[in-house]
Amino acid sequence: EVQLLESGGGLVQPGGSLRLSCAASGFNFHNYAMNWVRQAPGKRLEWVSNIGNSGGPTFYADSVKGRFTITRDNVNNRLYLQMHSLRVEDTAIYYCAKDSRSIGGHDLDSWGQGTLVTVSS
Amino acid sequence: EIVMTQSPATLSVSPGERATLSCWASQSVDSDLGWYQQKPGQAPRLLIYGASTRATGIPARFSGSGSGTDFTLTINSLQPEDFGVYYCQQYEDWPLTFGGGTKVEIK
Secondary structure, X not given: OOEEEEEOOEEEOOOOOEEEEEEEEOOOHHXXXXXXXXXXXXXXXXXXXXXXXXXXXXXXXOOOOOOEEEEEEOXXXXXXXXXXXXXXXXXXXXXXXXXXXXXXXXXEEEEOOOEEEEEOO | OOOEEEEOOEEEXXXXXXXXXXXXXXXXXXXXXXXXXXXXXXXXXXXXXXXXXXXXXXXXXXXXXXXXOEEEEEEOOOOHHHOEEEEEEEOOOOOOEEOOOEEEEEO
């Protein structure tokens, strides 16, 4: 059974940094691209970033480009999202989502339960 | 950016009836379209990919159709556990984008 478990969320002040982590199990992590998707309270899902199975290529939403960095550790089956210069509008539940293929963005066939990031002073 | 639009925003359906949800793309996405179900407090779950293929473990009462810019998700014989918000998502081009969702309420 595919399991994705996010961690690292919390309360941070505007301009601050946070690093999210996603522990993956139940599938061959190194064979699949991975994504971060977020959902602000009462809002639609918003795709944030994607990384290929071997660590590249990487893709970002314009809203986070230059501030967020996605990486992965295929030895320890972990996905990361380093977030800098956080803004109030980055407040959301952040989900780790498994892509159906190794490269590029496609349907997201498994999701974690999410971790809440709150940016507030 | 490809904009995804869903209609209606809310749908009230009695158990056993059919629910029909619509999704439009601002430009063609071929069949690169997925449907997701999200229940309160839960993560989304993939229902349909490739516009019409059911994901693993999804009951046959869920079906998807369409290509290009117009898509439909049909839930036949709605069950009480089918309440929730349904989102469409295109993966034809970056950025991946989602529709605003259709909330299905059990009447």
